[in-house]
Amino acid sequence: xxxxxxxxxxxxxxxxxxxxxxxxxxxxxxxxxxxxxxxxxxxxxxxxxxxxxxxxxxxxxxxxxxxxxxxxxxxxxxxxxxxxxxxxxxxxxxxxxxxxxxxxxxxxxxxxxx
Amino acid sequence: xxxxxxxxxxxxxxxxxxxxxxxxxxxxxxxxxxxxxxxxxxxxxxxxxxxxxxxxxxxxxxxxxxxxxxxxxxxxxxxxxxxxxxxxxxxxxxxxxxxxxxxxxx
Numbered sequence: 001x002x003x004x005x006x007x008x009x010x011x012x013x014x015x016x017x018x019x020x021x022x023x024x025x026x027x028x029x030x031x032x033x034x035x036x037x038x039x040x041x042x043x044x045x046x047x048x049x050x051x052x053x054x055x056x057x058x059x060x061x062x063x064x065x066x067x068x069x070x071x072x073x074x075x076x077x078x079x080x081x082x083x084x085x086x087x088x089x090x091x092x093x094x095x096x097x098x099x100x101x102x103x104x105x106x107x108x109x110x111x112x113x114x
Numbered sequence: 115x116x117x118x119x120x121x122x123x124x125x126x127x128x129x130x131x132x133x134x135x136x137x138x139x140x141x142x143x144x145x146x147x148x149x150x151x152x153x154x155x156x157x158x159x160x161x162x163x164x165x166x167x168x169x170x171x172x173x174x175x176x177x178x179x180x181x182x183x184x185x186x187x188x189x190x191x192x193x194x195x196x197x198x199x200x201x202x203x204x205x206x207x208x209x210x211x212x213x214x215x216x217x218x219x220x
Contacts, residue, residue, distance in 0.1 A: 002157065033208070043158065043210040056208055090157050101205065102148065105157030 004106035012112045018079040021109045025093030032074040033092040050096045081113045118202050123215045132189040136202030139183040146205035149187045151198040192218045
């Protein structure tokens with residue numbers, strides 16, 4: 001158990017809909033990361049937050065948005081869903097140090113768009 | 115991000131040592147090298163990290179060359195459960211790259 005909690009574990013929704021994925025980081029971790037992994041694809045970095053502020057942005061679509069709340073939990077919002085958005089979405093957390101730091105991943109949220 | 119190069123795939127017999135190489139010639143002087151692995155569809159798992167010296171923990175050993183341009187992750191006695199994709203990453207990196215797919219065979 002990494003200490004990173006993601007909900008829901010599985011989600012099935014229709015095209016055009018909007019979903020919210022939730023992440024609780026490890027206790028004491030200030031950084032939260034979101035990654036997308038499509039079937040047989042590598043991990044694609046989406047976005048990072050540090051203590052409530054956006055720190056880095058990767059290949060995140062404009063239809064997707066994220067935020068980190070004062071209690072440090074984070075949500076990833078996916079809107080106008082398309083079939084191609086079906087994927088495993090991982091949240092990860094770290095302390096956020098400047099010399100590099102260990103990233104701990106949750107078990108992921110499986111999203112299926114039908 | 116500093117660029118890393120890893121072989122796409124490797125095989126290892128169960129019980130033998132698995133040596134996974136990584137080139138990271140552009141890594142900066144104060145940047146750690148991290149290794150993670152991902153067992154199919156699970157969240158990536160931290161294995162080990164190091165800066166200059168060799169490191170060992172209960173999972174693996176990490177050998178970093180003196181010039182810090184490359185490193186090798188060693189799984190001393192590979193088991194079938196070690197079959198996974200292994201990622202080498204500089205500490206500042208956010209992108210995991212393609213990693214090495216290690217297949218441990220009976």
